[in-house]
Amino acid sequence: DAGITQSPRHKVTETGTPVTLRCHQTENHRYMYWYRQDPGHGLRLIHYSYGVKDTDKGEVSDGYSVSRSKTEDFLLTLESATSSQTSVYFCAISEAGQQPYEQYFGPGTRLTVT
Amino acid sequence: AQRVTQPEKLLSVFKGAPVELKCNYSYSGSPELFWYVQYSRQRLQLLLRHISRESIKGFTADLNKGETSFHLKKPFAQEEDSAMYYCALEISGNTGKLIFGQGTTLQVKP
Numbered sequence: 721d722a723g724i725t726q727s728p729r730h731k732v733t734e735t736g737t738p739v740t741l742r743c744h745q746t747e748n749h750r751y752m753y754w755y756r757q758d759p760g761h762g763l764r765l766i767h768y769s770y771g772v773k774d775t776d777k778g779e780v781s782d783g784y785s786v787s788r789s790k791t792e793d794f795l796l797t798l799e800s801a802t803s804s805q806t807s808v809y810f811c812a813i814s815e816a817g818q819q820p821y822e823q824y825f826g827p828g829t830r831l832t833v834t
Numbered sequence: 835a836q837r838v839t840q841p842e843k844l845l846s847v848f849k850g851a852p853v854e855l856k857c858n859y860s861y862s863g864s865p866e867l868f869w870y871v872q873y874s875r876q877r878l879q880l881l882l883r884h885i886s887r888e889s890i891k892g893f894t895a896d897l898n899k900g901e902t903s904f905h906l907k908k909p910f911a912q913e914e915d916s917a918m919y920y921c922a923l924e925i926s927g928n929t930g931k932l933i934f935g936q937g938t939t940l941q942v943k944p
Contacts, residue, residue: 762920763920763934765931768929826877
């Protein structure tokens with residue numbers, strides 16, 4: 721497995737609380753991505769980063785924010801968690817300059833919002 | 835609109851039978867397509883990419899631009915092929931952004 725870890729691996733939280741998920745890589749890859757995985761929807765991109773402090777929205781970014789202050793860390797924050805954000809969240813990384821880009825995935829974080 | 839469609843949620847076959855997992859895409863540019871696989875209790879990982887024209891674990895996929903398809907095939911399924919399979923389309927070569935299909939669970943019965 722590529723050096724990608726996610727924390728926490730499991731979390732249960734209540735509606736309305738803020739939640740932060742962390743993705744950490746040891747590969748020094750430039751690009752990092754956050755996806756959510758839901759039955760019937762596959763994986764959908766939430767946000768991605770193309771460098772330190774450089775981030776952009778994906779297709780399902782509402783209710784989520786991200787930050788990348790270091791190459792190795794990409795944080796996903798749910799400002800005020802809702803039940804619709806119950807999902808499995810995956811982080812991925814890829815390296816620029818090697819087209820087409822293979823993405824390497826983390827182990828996932830299972831988030832339940834009650 | 836950019837879209838990837840995998841019409842089957844579940845495909846169940848017997849060991850030794852041929853397998854075809856369907857993937858159709860909608861994209862105005864030149865498509866770069868991938869198949870990713872997630873085995874039980876393992877991470878999602880790349881299975882193959884169309885530009886490489888490679889065969890991995892006996893799987894192949896041919897890009898058909900006329901039918902906008904990238905079906906994954908294997909002539910003889912093995913039990914260890916049981917997994918979730920995702921077709922993905924790269925929509926931005928500069929950033930590697932991918933759109934994934936809904937996924938197909940392949941179940942290979944003994």
